[in-house]
Amino acid sequence: MSGDWGPVVVAVVLFVLCSPGLLFKLPGNKRAVEFANFQTSPISIFVHTIILFGLVTIFVIAIGIHIYSGFFVLKTSS
Numbered sequence: 001m002s003g004d005w006g007p008v009v010v011a012v013v014l015f016v017l018c019s020p021g022l023l024f025k026l027p028g029n030k031r032a033v034e035f036a037n038f039q040t041s042p043i044s045i046f047v048h049t050i051i052l053f054g055l056v057t058i059f060v061i062a063i064g065i066h067i068y069s070g071f072f073v074l075k076t077s078s
Contacts, residue, residue, distance in 0.1 A: 006066035010059045018052040020044040026051075 017023060020040040026047050028034030059065050 004066050004068060007056075007060045009067060010065055011056055014052055014055050014059070018048050018055070020048045 020026075021034075021036075021038045021044070023036065025034045025037055025040065025044050026032070027044060028037070029039070029041070
């Protein structure tokens with residue numbers, strides 16, 4: 001019996017990539033978007049949370065990415 005690791009992998013990867021200040025910061029301190037400044041603010045945390053929620057929803061629910069025992073499966077509607 002194997003579990004579905006797709007949502008876990010998607011959430012962890014997107015959490016790391018959408019961390020404010022790692023790749024980009026939206027909104028920035030001096031510009032609308034700043035890249036790789038490794039700083040954050042409460043408003044950017046909120047904006048990045050909304051972006052993360054939207055992307056996880058798209059990848060897990062709308063597209064249906066699932067990983068079972070090392071196999072990558074896209075769920076198709078029948």
